[in-house]
Amino acid sequence: xxxxxxxxxxxxxxFKNYQYAIVLILSIMIATTTREVNLSSMFSSNIYSISPxxxxxxxxxxxxxxxxxxxxxxxxxxxxxxxxxxxxPDQFTAPLEEYPNLLxxxxxxxxxxxxxxxxxVKASANVKVLDLQNIxxxxxxxxxxxxxxxxxxxxxxxxxxxxxxxxxxxxxSKFTIGKYDENRLNLYSSELFDDEDNAIDGFLGARTVHIxxxxxxxxxxxxxxFWDGIVHSAGYNSPLGDYGHxxxxxxxxxxxxxxxxxxxxxxxxxxxxxxxxxxLDKKTIMMNKxxxxxxxxxRGELIGKMGDVRDNGGWVIPHVHLQLSIEAPETHDMPxxxxxxxxxxxxxxxxxxxxxxxxxx
Numbered sequence: 001x002x003x004x005x006x007x008x009x010x011x012x013x014x015f016k017n018y019q020y021a022i023v024l025i026l027s028i029m030i031a032t033t034t035r036e037v038n039l040s041s042m043f044s045s046n047i048y049s050i051s052p053x054x055x056x057x058x059x060x061x062x063x064x065x066x067x068x069x070x071x072x073x074x075x076x077x078x079x080x081x082x083x084x085x086x087x088x089p090d091q092f093t094a095p096l097e098e099y100p101n102l103l104x105x106x107x108x109x110x111x112x113x114x115x116x117x118x119x120x121v122k123a124s125a126n127v128k129v130l131d132l133q134n135i136x137x138x139x140x141x142x143x144x145x146x147x148x149x150x151x152x153x154x155x156x157x158x159x160x161x162x163x164x165x166x167x168x169x170x171x172x173s174k175f176t177i178g179k180y181d182e183n184r185l186n187l188y189s190s191e192l193f194d195d196e197d198n199a200i201d202g203f204l205g206a207r208t209v210h211i212x213x214x215x216x217x218x219x220x221x222x223x224x225x226f227w228d229g230i231v232h233s234a235g236y237n238s239p240l241g242d243y244g245h246x247x248x249x250x251x252x253x254x255x256x257x258x259x260x261x262x263x264x265x266x267x268x269x270x271x272x273x274x275x276x277x278x279x280l281d282k283k284t285i286m287m288n289k290x291x292x293x294x295x296x297x298x299r300g301e302l303i304g305k306m307g308d309v310r311d312n313g314g315w316v317i318p319h320v321h322l323q324l325s326i327e328a329p330e331t332h333d334m335p336x337x338x339x340x341x342x343x344x345x346x347x348x349x350x351x352x353x354x355x356x357x358x359x360x361x
Contacts, residue, residue, distance in 0.1 A: 079344035088344045092209070093179045096359050099352040102326050103270055108256045110358055113226040114300040116322065117215045120175045127175045129361045130216075136186045140316050141241055147309045154308075175221075176317065177361055178214030180352050181343075188337055190241035190314075201329055203346065205339035211346045212276070212323035212336050213353040213360075219318045221306045223277055225297045226356055227251055232274055233332040234291035236282075237313065243278030243321060244313040245285045246332050247303055250274050271326065275356070276334050278321035279312035280304030322353045
């Protein structure tokens, strides 16, 4: 296109460039006296903004704009539970020792546990810790109508180009680990998570913070109980992105420690707690008496195996979602992810599974 040239405007005598700048600055100062301008909200992605008085005000983003993975708060945050205040880590995916240990599981106790995924322990040098902060749900979930075809031809790197690097890594690293307290911004995109009013044990909203650990392996990898327990509940959670076949087991551990901790009844045991094993296969669950409430489970007993997409909620990478809870769930379900606003409560009520697994990453 032709561009029409224009002549430059003549400079006014006696009125220099710096004088224009002074007039502009004065105009901005006048504007800020008549209307509040929050500059931090314009330029910062942090969840805190600065008010005119200089105090911190926490602001909630919309569900369509979940917060970044930067520092969560500028001051130490705590959560009050049973009249005790527990410190919450300032960063996501913090070291194990920074998380509240309400179960008081010691390393001496942990040495007596049976491996939950025994094959992973044997292949410890061949385990990859995944980073799922920016992976999208469209690349990890297979729609129900496509699951039969997907299982027949499990070459998902040809189907989902963005997932090629992860799938190739999974081949080189036979087993994978998905981290606790990871803010997975775009992963949970099915209707199950889009419904922010869908409360699970009181947790609702835009849920992105993962409060379990994912142990991934080949389809059919065996999953064992780490200790003696009793089945709390079992079932099939059918929505896309849910747990599929799932078992919840209640545990109570003998205390092995120099401090000889006791509960309120004088027993040398920990408080009772619950462990959810999700994304299991249908066949093994059926073979194991279709686990029902009240069934006794022995240390090292087979709970199930890692299921494929038709059994595990539609997830591309076979894995078991392992989640601990200090409170009994309403049914065979727990909120595998919580919102950033409820993160402190979630980290206290759902302890880091590394207290059972050990410091695996």
